Amino acid sequence: MGADLRKRGGGRKGKYAPMSQINVTPFVDVMLVLLIIFMVTAPLLSTGVKVDLPQTSAKPLSAEDKPLSVSLRGDGRVFLQDTEVQVETLVERLRAIGDVSKETRIFVRADENLSYGKVMGVMGMINGAGFNKVALVTQPTKGGKGK
Structure with missing residues (x-):
């Protein structure tokens, strides 16, 4: 049992081993919010002078x-x-x-x-x-x- 603790936590009791995986969920959340913001503001960036063109x-x-x-x-x-x-x-x-x-x-x-x-x-x-x-x-x- 002592060998198992050393592998996971380096022999420290009550502490967890550092996680070596990247949590992508916050990144995806931020990207979706930015996508929605750009979708809403993009139509507002067109030319603002109203002209009835032939x-x-x-x-x-x-x-x-x-x-x-x-x-x-x-x-x-x-x-x-x-x-x-x-x-x-x-x-x-x-x-x-x-x-x-x-x-x-x-x-x-x-x-x-x-x-x-x-x-x-x-x-x-x-x-x-x-x-x-x-x-x-x-x-x-x-x-x-x-x-």
Whole structure:
């Protein structure tokens, strides 16, 4: 019997041998909580400016780098990413962004109820400032056909 105690506890009476197995249950619990948190917060991280985009059957563009987004709302307000800007200061705000080069892709999102002239005026300002990769963003039509 004394040999058995020495194997398990090293001869210490009333003490247990150290456990050499890893308890994975707390790790799994933490991972499940983090998964739930990320599932709840992920939809909230999308672009916050609501714009009714026109629908088209064009194929989506592939984006290699992160584009800038200029949004034109139906009430005439203009947003650069999620920040509201004045139309007159849009070009200088684009230039002020540090990592923007003339080759940066700029997506223009415009409400479908805006006049063609207003949308083309903003696109012309951006293009006139030397930004060559300016594209309009639309929504795909339901069913794949035009309106």
